[in-house]
Structure formats: structure tokens, C-alpha cells
Amino acid sequence: MRAGRSSRKGPAFDPADDEHVEHRRLGVWDLYLQRNPKLSRLPAWPKLEESAEMINDLPYVWRTLLDLRPICGHLLALYLVMMIGHSLLPALSLWYSGQLLKIVQIAVDERTVDRQFLFKIAGGRVACALARRCLSHFMSKLFAALNGRIRLHFSTHIFHIMARLDVPTFEDPVVSQQLSSSVSTSSRSNVAWEAISSLFNIGSAGLRLLAQSLVLVAVLREQRDGFFLAFICSANYVISQFNQDGELRMGGRAWAATTRNQDYLRIEGLKKLISSGQHRKELVAGGLVNFLEAEYRTLVDRLGNGARDFWDQYEDHMTKERISLLSLLELPLEELPQIAFALRAVQYPSSIPVSLASLHLLQQTTTSFTMRVSNLMRQAGSLSNRLSNLRKLYEAANIKNKVPDGTAPFPENAQTVQHGISLEFRNVSFRYPGSEEYALRDVSFKAESGQLCVIVGTNGSGKSTVLKLIARIYDTTSGTILIDGRDITTLKLDDLRRAMAILFQDYTLFPLSIYDNIALGDPAAATPEKVMEAARLGGAVEFVSRLPDGFDTYVERPVRDLYSGLPEDTKTLFGRSVNHSRLRGHMAGGREGSGDLGLSGGQLQRLAVARTFMRSSVSEPTVGLLLFDEPSASLDPKAEQDLFARLRELRGNKTMVFSTHRFGNLTRHADLIMYMNDALVLETGTHEELLKRDGDYARLWRMQAEAFL
Template sequence: MRRRRQWTSSKGTFNPDDEQRVKHTKIGVWDLYEEITPELKNVPGGAKLEQLNEMKQSIPYIWRMLQDLSGLKSCWLALALYVACTVVLSLLPAVALWYSGQMLRIVESAVETRTVDTTVLTRVAVGRMTVAVVKRLLNHVKSRTMTLLDQRIKAHYSGHIFEAYARLDLPTFEDPIVRRQLEAAEGGRSSVAWDTVQMLANTFSHVIQLVSQVSVLLSVLRGQRDGTLIALLSFISPVFQWMRFQQFVSHGVWAATCRNNSYMRLQGLKRMVTSPIHRKEIVAGNLFQRLLNEFYVAQEAVGDDGGDFHELRRKYYLRDRLTSLSLLSDPLKEIPQIVFALRAVQYPASIPITLASLNLIQSTVSSFSHSLLQFFDQFGSVAVHLDSIRKLYEIKNIRLKVQDGRETYPENEQDLRSGISVEFRRVSFKYPGSDAYALNDVSFKIERGQLCVIVGVNGSGKSTILKLLIRLYDPTEGKILIDGRDIKALKLKDLRHAVAVLFQDYSHFPLSIKENIGLGDPYAPYDDERIERAAEAGGAYDFVKKLPDGFDEYLDRPVSDYYSSLPEGTTSLFGRSVDHSRVRRMGNMSVAESSQLSGGQMQRLAVSRTFMRSVADDSGVGLLLFDEPSASLDPQAEYDLFERLRALRGNKTMIFSSHRFGSLTRYADVILYMRDSVMDEIGTHESLLKKGGGYANVYNLQARAFLS
């Protein structure tokens, strides 16, 4: 069974420049750094003790997993059958060994008496054949059961993982440590839970197999001259081979990086010519010959050192090394034959028996040593899998960085019809991982029912204000008040229910258009009439109706088509266009089907989603936030959008951010002019023009550009 890649959350730091604790190895174009000092460096076997301690902490989670699986009606019977097959299969090698011992006794008797008991021989032969047939049947049943269990266990825990992902707030989701923990818990093609079940079953199987084989081997060799000695000598070579391999395998903390500019340029050039994103620039810029020359120059500079890190590392560890262990490994294989030859010279009459014993011992030791070394090698894997199960259950308890409030909002639902008041008091904010202020000491107040427009150049902090209002993030400094109450004290669910928002960096879900719009109101079932009203309000109704599947059209098909090389004349398949690109021709590959809608049409769909709750009779929305809602629209579409917004607004508070001046600012009750993350000016359109400051300068500049 493959070993799952380990994700560690150990405390402390790993510093590649610490020469006392970190070993540096150059592998081709890669620099590998491995920690060489374990946590318990002064304790004999400290690393193993630490693993045992981690395993102990994970045992309650393993028990919880087994309880969950045994409680699944669709799993417990298959799981019991899988365990039964595993146990019986682990005993079959010992049974086969016992029959081999019987065969040895038949040979011994034949040598001594020159006769063969055909009844016993037939029984032994039938027994060996039966063992082979049973083994094949059990492996078949086990394989079918494994497939079934893998599917059902993965399906069971997919809901667990989905919930863990869905509950995360934005800063927690963006935390790379949290993302790695989620990815580790999610696993690969099979689930973490199923891999752990297999690991536990295989470990238990190896224990049974080892104990049973040892017992039978000792029973068979009892009375055989030098049988036990030759058996022990046969173990020496496999143990040395295992030791030789283990000294080159790192089980601790390590990191690798590439500093070879030629190799990085080589990979960048490959990605550039294979990605459809850059194709227009390559063709329009006539870059073919230049890129080709750059590629061969980089390839020659890299030489034989280039390659994927894991592949180069594998070759590095497995390359033939001349060490004391490698020198001893092969000669040690000959010791059993040498002992056999010496004893044969001393006792010539027993050569046939000893030869049969030697054959039995060596074949048995080969199988036995393989199982034994697998068991030892799995010790680290057991710790990794147990830790993975602990992380699988702990992901639902990841502490969110945006803490929920306790106060219900609003106290009176009717208050929302008059809008929501918003106040920033000396608010400053830095995005996680950044030292620069996105907002710096910003203060302003918007009364209930007012129309506010936040203007400024890109990067001035406009979008950040809206993100703080919906509590995607919390301020680094200062306080935000909603209807005079601290925004942090309000329940997040209530706050976000009272606000409808469209962000500049909006996204579309890999669902149908109907579902994309309908999810604008997550508290109501899909209503075709309301969805069409929202689409009409957002300006999307007309072009959606012209699509082949109308509102059932998928923007980005979440399940791609798979097909091999097709005749070039094939332009469509399953009602969709066929891609004859290099990736498709590789066979059994796929590229997600994406919508061909324009940027303006996609933005209208996003606006329609925001309108989904606004068109309801009792929407429960008191604040509408729009971040650059017309960025991808032409002037006529922008004008139509603003007219619809004004008509739908009613008495709600509405806040816009925009870098365009004039289309909506003339109607604004208050304008916030942002510059370099600071609130530069506050006022109405007329008052700011009269003031002649930054707002007036930018407005006049845009007006002249439009009129010229």
C-alpha cells in the first residue's frame, strides 16, 4: 500500500541555514535540507518515543472512526468481510508452509525407505492446490470489497470535509497552514479514513502472518540438523539490505528548493507555450523563434541535472553506492549455501534431506523476511496515518479568525425598511501578511437611507471598506458601528442577512445560471419567477433567454467530457464544441467546459444575484453594497444599471465604490473620496467641485477625456 505523504504540524521552526541542525544535499538542480537533530536528541530511541506519543494521542480518533464506520449500514457488512478475508489470507502462508513441511517429510521418507505413501502425497498435493485456489478467491473477494469500501467511506467523509471547508471565514481560509491541513485531511484518490483502515488491516495481517509462519517454521525444522542455524543465517542478508536502504531515507522534517535560473526558465517556457492563456501574445508578438532559441539555451545550460525533484531524489537514493553495507550484503547471501556445503561434506549421507531443508528454509525466509521488513517499515506509516485521522476530525474545529457576535440584529425587522446607518471611527486595516495599510485612520458616517459613493483610483481602499462592512475581515484598529452598535457584537448570520453585496472580484459558481442567481438568497428555495425578475433587474434576462439551455445553462461545466483522439472533422460532441488542442489529443484527458459569455454579461449575472433578495416582497435587506458594479459595462449598460438600482433602492442604504466619476455621484447624498488608503474628502458632488480638491481634479480630468 502506498504511503501517504506526511503533513507535519510540529512546533518550532525549520531553518535551512542552521548548519548544526540541518543537513544540505545537492540533488541535480535541487537543494535538499533535512533536519538531523530529533526533538529527543539525548534520549536513546527518542524519535521513536516521540512517534509513540503522537500515536497515543491519536488513538481516540481511531476509535471514533471505527465506531462511525461500524455504524454505517452500507459499510459494516463489507468491512467485516474485508477483515475476515485479510485474516484468512494472512494465515494462508503458514498453511502453505506446513504443506511444504509435509512434502519435506515425504521426501525424507522416500530417501530412507525408497517408497512413497501415495495417499499422503495426494492429500498434500491437493492441500497445496486448495490453498492456491482459496488464496485467489479470497483476493478476488477482498479486491471487490475494497473497491466498495473505498467508495462508501469516501462518500461518508466527503460531507464531513465539505462542512469543514464551507464554515471557514475568509482570513481563516486564506491561511496557508489551514489550507494544508484541509488538503491533508481530504486525501487523494482515496480517503484518509480508508487508507488508515487498510493500514490497520495490513499491520494486523503482518503480525498474524509473522507469528503463524514462525510457529510453523519451527515445527517443520524441529529435528532437522542445522535447520534453525541455516534459517537464522538466511535472515542476515535481507536485514542488511533493509538497513542499507533505511540510512538514505528521511522520515523527519525536510524542505527542497531550486535556485537554478536556467531550470526555472526552462519550466517557465514550457508552461508558457502549453497554456492557452499566453497563446494570443505568442502568436501576435511573433515569439515562436525567440522562445525556441531560449528553450534550447536553457536546456543546454541545465544539462543532466534537470528533472522533477521526487524523481531525482528517488534516483539519488537508489543509485549504486559502494559502502560497507553494500559490500557485505551480497556475500552474506552465500553463507547458507556455504554452511550447507560444509555440513554436507561432514555428513554426506544426509545431503538430499539437507538440500530439501535448505530449499524450504530459503523460500520461507524470503517470504518471511519480506513481511517482517514491511512490518518494521510501516511503523512510521502507522504514526502518519493515525495523525491524519486526528486531523480529519479536527478540521471541523478549526478556530475561525472572525469571531461571531452574540447580539441579535436587528431588534425590529421593520427598521431595515428605512435602511441601515454605518459609521467608521478611526478605522485602520492591513491585509494578512502585508505591512502596508489598506485603510489608515478612516472615519465617516452614513445615515439611514442615504446613497453613498466611494470614489478613488484603484488600490485606494474603496473595496476594503465594503469587505469590512460585511465582516470578511475585522479592522486592525478602530471601530465600525451599524445602527450605533459595534459590528463585532452582532451575530454574523444576522448581519450578513441584512446586507446584499456585489464585490469587484465577484465569482460565478460552477452551477447553472438559475442556481447562480438563486443563491443570491440562500434562505429561500429556487423560485423561477423571482430568479427571472432578478435577472431582469440586473439586465441579464434577454441574453440568458437566448442561450441554448436558457437559465439551465452552465457557466463552467463542473463535469468535463472525456474523449480520445477524434477525427479533425469532428467539431461538436454531446452538443458541445470539441477541443482539438494538444492536451485533448493525449487521450483520456479533459478540459472544463467554460461559458463564452462576455465580461459585461458575466457582470450582469453577478448583479442579478445581488438583486435576488432585493426583489423579494420582504427581503430583510437594509444595506446594499456594490463594488465597481459597472467595471465591465459599456456607457449605455452602465446608465441602465444605475437607473434600475435607483428604482429598486427604495429607502435602503446604498453604498457604491467606483473609479468612474459622474454617472452616479451627481445623485449621491454623500461622497467619500479615497486616496492612498486615507479618507481625503467627504461631501456632496456640488460641494466637492466647489472645494476644488482632489475629487474635482479627477472629475474634470475624466470629463475632459470623455468630451475630447
């Protein structure tokens, strides 16, 4: 759905609240619109209401200007001076026009012309036009320079805001809303410059209106019936503003739209199905084309013209002709200035040439003046929104993470990490934010320093959650986690995570080169030799070396290629596959993702494993705890066996916690095995102990063993 303006403070918008929200039906869509107060029928009321909200945001403008003073303060001052000059020129031009009318009036009445004065006035008008053109040119150049400098300056601020957030905070919908409206990552503009330029623009518009109004009053005084003609010239525009349909105009009001029509939902689903490449194989292999075509045609016939998106329905409704009393007055008011001029010409025949010129000037000036007043109101509303986003930009830097930092350094003695880190869970329970179900329930276990702990269980049993809590991606809902006998929440987060090497099941590969993906395991110690060694340990060297760009290959290229109108025989461009599908939009960009590289899931997982090896092997003196979450899920049996062998070699004296749903060679060497199911630890012990117990672990072990017999 099209982006709306940023949210404002106030009571929650509830579509079921009939007192404050009205419901309208637009085709297959239900529109819920905030009811306006009685004064909202005035055309300028919503803008005045929005402008009142920016009082609390103005201090952030001053803060922004102070921040920008050493960066581009002189350019901002020059831009402001140019805007002031540009704002005064229309008033000066209007004064010259009034003087020209005065010259014509004298010529008609006295049959004489002051040629020297006429040339000065004419020259002044030409000079005004040239000055406005030159100022506009230089202001556009200065605008671009300021936008570039301010955007680059605030890009580091925005990067810091985004990078510092922990997982629960980043996933919070309230935080997401604040970031989406204030943290702009556009390469063409930024929140800070938009707010400042909007403030300059509204100040310039206000100054222009003030200057023009003063000159206009002076000009009208010198014209016969000037104020009356100005009033009837502007009356038509004012009436047209009052005549605007306010019932469904959504500007300045909270609104929401949804569709519950199952036919329309199915139509849109079918369109996405056939336009998405990820479903193409199943669509073709399943022979679904004819069925889907017939289904789509049936649904379209059933809905008819109602099968349109919301904005088509809304704009169609707004363009329907409506007749009201005010609309009937608009046409006579359009003709009223001409009628007044005719009556004036009959009364004063000798002044017809001057009256014609003055009428044209008055019509042009008053219409322009009233339009500028309306534009000023619109700019005030836009300014309110942009200042609000500027305030949120600064406030975003103060968002508190939901996982608080500890104060105690870790470890107290760096040498002890080489011998592993002890780990203990005491009655730990945990629910993910927004979930009513427990991911862990009353989990307790202890792994001594240097031990290998293997957590086994089915998917969804809670294995991955254990590792996320150890890394303090989340904090426990209840219970305590101890690291070397100390409460994990008291330890400094940077110190704690520096002592760990982690590979999650839902690992991600960064939109960077393969080299950087591995090197970021320990960027401070990364060298080509160490990255190559980590890639070898992760089993990635062989397939990476076959790629055209080797370690410089991007797993997912962060910048798209742009192209359009290429011949269909063009299969590759810049070494990447070309996508000719028009369904992906004009000037589609080829993205180099894992599919373009032809990498399998196992190969991608090896890159993630190599990044973990980079940290644990290179930074051996500082890492004492290794956390591996299903690292072999996408590997074939031989690759899995090789990985386990390297992991045993890598571990040395380090403590390792390894989660898996497979029962393999690693469990035979485990000092502690925990069998989990449905968020509970059901069995603990060594491999031999659990087999002797003949419980669920032993039963699942035999099931998997029999599969290979």
C-alpha cells in the same frame, strides 16, 4: 513539487540551521535534509520513530469506528474476520510444507509412504491455496463496498468543514496545511478508510508474522541444521538493508529543495510561456517565436544535462553504483546457502533429495519472512501518517474562525429593515493578514437609514475594504463599526448578512449552472419566475437566452470530459470545443469556461449583478443594506447607465453603499460622497458641496467630464 508526507509537530525546519540540517547539491538543485540521529543508521529506526507518534492518534480510530457502526459496522466486522483468516492461511500452508518434507524424509529413511496421510496433506495445501484465492476475491469486493460507504459518510463531514470557514481562516497557511493533509476530496478513497484499512493491514501482517514464526520454528526443529540454514538464507537480505544509502534517503525526514540557478528558472519559464494558452495571442502577435527558440536553445546548451527537474536529479544520484564493505559481503552471502548445502550433502549423501527440498523451502520462507518484517516496519510508518491525518480530520471540525460570531439578534424589529439600515465608521483602521501596509487608516463617516453613499477613488484607495468590513469578511484592526447604532461585532453573523445584499469587485461565478448562479442570491425564495426577473434586472436575459442550454448552461463545467486519440477534424464533442493539445496531458478534458461560451467580462459581471438583484428584490422585507463594489467596471457606458437606473429603482428606502472609480450619474443623486485615496477619506459631502470645495474630487470630476466633450 511532489507531495510529501504530512507535517509533524516539532521545531521549524530552517535550511540555514547547519547543526540540524545538511545541504547537498544535486545539479541545479539545493537539497536541505534534516540530519538523522545516530540510531537512524539502523534500517528500521525511522519506522520505529514514526510508529511511536501514533499513540496520541489511536483514540480517533475508536471514535471513527463508533461513528461508522450504524453505517457499516457489520461489514467492518466481516472484513476483519476475513483478514484474520487470510493472515493465518500462510502459516497453515507452511505447516503443510513441513509435513511434506517429513513424509519425504520418512520415505528416504524407511522406504515407505503413508499414502492416506500424504493425500490429506496435499489436499490441505490445495485447500489453503483455494481459500486464500476466495478470501482475496471477497475481501476486494468488501473493500470497495466499505470504501464507498465510508467515503460518502465522511463527505458531508468534509463539506461542513470546508463550508464553515470564514475568509481569514481559510486563507491562513497553517489551516491550509491542515486541510490539505486531512480533508481528502478524492472520489476513490478517503482519510478515514485509509486509516482504518491501514490499521487492519498492519494487524493482519503482525498476526501473519506471529503465526508463521511459530510454524517456522517447529519446521526448523525437524530439519538438520535448520536454524543455521535459515540464518544464512536471511543474512543476505539483512545486509542489503544495512547497505542502503542512508545519507540522501528522505523517507521519514523533513527536507526541502530549491533552485537558484537563473538559467534553469528561465528555461522553465519559457516552457510555461509557450505551453499556456493565455499567452498565445501576445506570443504570436509580438513575433516572439524565433527569439524564444534561440533563447531556449542557448540556455539548454549552457546548462547541458543539469537542466533537469529535481526528481530526475535525485533518482539519478540514488541509482549510481556505490561500493562499500557491506556491498562486498552481499555476493558471498548469496552463495553461502549453496555452499552449506554442498557440505551437508557430502556429510550426509543419503539425504540429498530431502536437503534440496528443505533448502528451497528455507530459502523461500526465510526470505519471505524477513521481507514481511521490513514491510511491517514500512506499514507502521504509513499507519502513523494516516492516523495523524485522521486526527486532523476530526480536529478540522473544531477550527475556530478568526471572525467570531456575535450573540445579539438583528434586527430587533424586522419591519425597520424596510426603511434602511444606518451605518457608521468610527476611527476604523485595517490591515490585511500578513500585510504591513494599512488598507484603511482612521476612517470615520456616517450614513443614515435610507441614504445613498457613494465611495469614489482610484484603485487601491480602500473602497472595497470598506465594504468587506461592513459584511464582516474581516474585522477591523482598530476602531468601531456601528449598524443601527450597535457594535457590528455583537450581532449574529447570519442575521447581519441576511440583512445585506452584496456584490464585490472581485466577484466570482460559481461552477454551477447560470440558473443556480443567480438563484443562490436567495436560494430559499428562488423560483424560475423570480430568477428570470433577477436576470432581467441584471441585464442578462438577452445573452443567456442565446446560449444553447440557456439558463442550464454551466459557466465553468465542474466535471471534465475525457478523450484521447480523436481525429484532428473533431472540433466539438458533447457540444463543447475539443482541445487537441498534447501539452495539456494525456486524455485531456475539455473545460467549458467563460472563454468557451464566448462571454465577455461585461456579460459575466451582469450575471453577478443579477445574483445580487435576486437577493435584494426577492427578499425585500429582510434586506435593508445594499453594498455594490464597482458593479459597472466591465460595462459599456449604455449598460452602465441602464444599471444605475435599475439600482435607483431597486433601492427604494434601502441604504446603499456604492463604490466606484467613475464619476457618473449615481454621484449626482448621492446623499453622501466620500472621496478616498491611499487608505484615507480625504473629502466627504454631496456632489454639489464637493464641487464648490474645489478639491481633489472636483478636479477628478472635471477630468472625467472633459473626456466626453
